[in-house]
Amino acid sequence: MKKFIILLIITKSFLLYSITAEHIPPVAVNADQVYQVEIKILEGFSEVDRILLVYKGWEAISYQQVELEPGSATDPVFNYSWEDLTAFQPGLEYYFIIADKQGSEQFLPQVSPELNPFRVSITESVVKPGEFILLSPDPDYTSETGDATIAISYFSLQDLIVPGSIKFLLNGKDLTDRAKITSNMVLFQQRKAVPGTYSYQVTALTSDGNSISSPLWKHTVPGEIPQSELNYSGNAVITSRLRQTKSDAEDNNDDNHSFLLNLSGNYRKLKMRSRLYLSSREEIDKQSVNRYSIKLALPYLELVAGDHISYFGKYTASGINSRGLHTNLLLPYYRIYFSYGQIYRNLDGKVDSVSTNYTTYTAGTFQRNSLAFRLEVGSRKTFQFAINASKTKDDKSSLSKKYYISPTDELPFVTPKDNLVFSSDLRLALLQQNLVLGAEWAMSLYNDNTIGGAIDQDSLEADLGEDIPFDPATLENIFIINKNVSPFIPGISSSAYNLYLKWSHKTNLLNISYSVIGGSFNSLAVNYLPKDTSTLSIFDNLSLLQNRLILSLGINLISDNINDEKTATSQSSNLFTQIMYRPVGLPYFSFSYASSKAQNEAENDSEQDVITDLDLRNNNFTFNTGYYVNKINFAPTLFTLGFTNNIYSDEADNSFEYSRSSMTLAARSSFREFPLITFLSYTFALNKDVTETFNNVRNEEDYESKYHSFFCRSEFSLRDDTIAPYADIRYALETGDLQQNSLMGNIGVKALLYKGLNLKTSLGLATYENEDIEDGNYSTINFKLKLQYNF
């Protein structure tokens, strides 16, 4: 099934050392169509280890994360596909975490990604009752045998529908792979169906970017559903990537293979879901990449064994994979969640060098275990109150002493930690959940170094200057108290809280949140937590004219130095706005502007001369327009024009100013008489970097380069779209102060080999020439294979 990127609104690119990436999100996607999110690596593909996608629906509390499917050097696009976006309505928000091979991570968007993620509206399909015709069976048909021929014609729409975008849904499940899709009809043979009512529907994308669907039809197979029925379904995916690089300096071969098995089923009331992911990237001296999990569910009770990401409050435990045991007791008015598992495994570290007098090591990683608990009372639909607790601790015995204690001075270069977090949250939903108010508060105890164990009572009393009623040694299993506890006495600095309001009124969605995280607040079981910050975030999204006009406005204000313990306070502000208009039969346009500013300010006037002034500004402007020309009879074409400008500068010291301007012109054509879709694009970019360097004397250096990129792609559709070969070629040229060029080509095919068995394979070749770097020329061949069986 093909993906269809509808509209362009924002292009964001950033620099991660030598990695440059680009993501173009659509403004809106259709709920029942596949949405493939893509991030393209423009430079430094070989430095990328993996990219995570962190996402949630607009109205959800917590983010989920998933690893993107990697591309190749000739097709450097990481992607992830959602088959069904219905659960995320009315909109989806997400951001990326890009990890390089050195272990560093950066975000996209760079500024406050959780507060300023990419936001995409999810729209409903337009139902076309007249154009989709149910040929068989007749409405209200009853099948005594469980056999039925479902035939749905879209004869009058066949010229408008994008080939490969047809989906057949039976009882909400996508069974397109098992149906026969012709150029004007969908056929599905139902054999010996169990008693019940079956509903079915067809959805499709049209060439002008709309999503349409048929009415929901039904028929019935009479009888009682057998209680002993065992049902199961799932998929198995095998992927392989091979890369061979040849350069003047050295040759390099790289391969990566993985196997994924998803299985779900039920036996009477018992439901099961399991997942097995095996990767050749799994290495014993790195954190685990393989994933194993099995989930059993009965009414009111769930049990998960293996890898699982749970939610125990925003500040207590969320967003981190835990391998262990997880149970949920789900009753109507109270729910209990429990999790115990390993979130990091121990890694022994490495021996760097050995000499007569000493041996040096690279630090290892302690095994980190986490225990978490959550009790919810009430209902999410009205009022809910919850309390959470987590204990996360490094196991000192999991690492050999030589990997965390320096042999020369006996000082630790990595220390085991201990962490306790207590929190509570409440949520009040009014006006049929159109108005939601919420609050969360948390406090932490954190020990940065538990090597020496708990302090004895006498020493503690001496440090505090007063008697204490307990012996810290007796509490060692709960929390290790010694001089490394931070802060020693819990207070505001070791607290965090969040207040939020979500209000949906007709077609307007307003989100306001304010959060404060103390400078000494620590939660090792939370994925990403900026400490010592306060954040005010306001976001409003308004849809008008049946989602054809969308207006968004948002502002984030972030400040650190919550407890006034620093000499200067850093503040950053981020303002963004976007307007998108898609009138019927006319060109669409979209406009967005984002401005970020980071500054600091001394706490006292006397310290103003001591601190380094900080005033970083980033301004990004994007404009896009497009028009679908249906009057080109042999090949209706969508023409798009995009322009983006970004300036990132140091206003305090004038040490740099980076400017990027780019323009892209593209045309996407669907040929009527021949099953061919072509995509052509030309991109021109002007990059100008002004930097000041110091070499006894202050110098200003200018780097200016022009970037040209030509891209052409052809996609064919053969045998009722069961075979879809494609070919693309890209030529990129950079001139000016940077002289480099690249040529990339790919050929590939997507094929439905048998019912439920899909194949995707591609072969690519790329050559790079860089006149500025000695031995900088190289070529690479990439092969990708993906075989998926749905059952």
Next chain:
Amino acid sequence: MKKLLLLIPFIFLVANLLAQESVAVSLKVQGEVELSRAENKGKLTTGAELYSGDQLESKDESFAALKFIDGSTIVKLFPLSILTIKTESENGTLHKHAKLDLGDLWAKVKTGTGSLQVETPTTVVSVKGTQFLLEVDETGATTLYTIEGQVEMKQKEDQETVLVKEGEKAFSRGSGPIEIVPFNIEQMEGEINAAGDAAQTLEIKLENEAGEKRSILIELE
């Protein structure tokens, strides 16, 4: 020349891979119904696509029901019948042209949709809507029963054209005048109900000369 010779099989391969557009689907097949397409022959199955130019031949005690892609027309082919379907698509409208060489055919057509013409060895029947039964014997003689609406019958040889109204039957030998008389409900009922059974029921309401109303039930899936 060599390159051209190499190109020809490629073109045929691509042409073969390119799917023809289907024009109808078989809703129900009972017994043995042979499908001839180009020079290939095979058995027609339930849920099969049909293309313009396909010929169906039903054997003894066999029948097939099919529906055209625009949802406008259901056709039922009775035993020992030969039918060829052809269509033309124009501005989103499907014009249907069928050829009944032998046997019996029943059709129900929605008004306001593309035209339906059925050609027999001696006549051309143009459907104005909505239900009719057509019989062709070995000599090519054609009998048309208009169950609902009205149907035009034109004789090929002399171009004589008659409008056959609801409750009337027309008989043509290929030459000479076309005979139009009211038809006998009991006589037709046995023929229609003899062919196949299925879950879905279509009701044909008839009224005889005496004014008695009866219903013939045609069942399809």
